[in-house]
Amino acid sequence: xxxxxxxxxxxxEEPFAKNVARHPKDSPEAISWPGQYVQYEVQLAxxxxxxxxKQVMLNALDRPSVTSAEADRARKRRGS
Numbered sequence: 001x002x003x004x005x006x007x008x009x010x011x012x013e014e015p016f017a018k019n020v021a022r023h024p025k026d027s028p029e030a031i032s033w034p035g036q037y038v039q040y041e042v043q044l045a046x047x048x049x050x051x052x053x054k055q056v057m058l059n060a061l062d063r064p065s066v067t068s069a070e071a072d073r074a075r076k077r078r079g080s
Contacts, residue, residue, distance in 0.1 A: 007049045011042060018042045 001009075008020045018039060025034045037043040 003050065003053055004046075007046055011045060018045075 011018045012020055018041070020042060021038045023031045023033050023036055023038060027034070037046060
């Protein structure tokens with residue numbers, strides 16, 4: 001499931017139950033925001049969702065990984 005699919009599944013459920021219709025990307029009509037959500041509050045929520053996901057990924061990359069030696073020491077301390 002893509003991040004957009006996850007977001008749309010979340011925002012269309014109760015208690016939000018928002019419409020996730022988007023402006024067409026290629027339309028003969030003059031639309032200012034092609035591909036963006038028709039409902040402005042949904043577009044804002046999507047932008048916040050994307051930024052939050054980006055921050056989660058950046059934080060995960062900044063966190064040092066546990067080495068196998070550290071994992072072995074932790075298992076020994078627990079007695080497992």
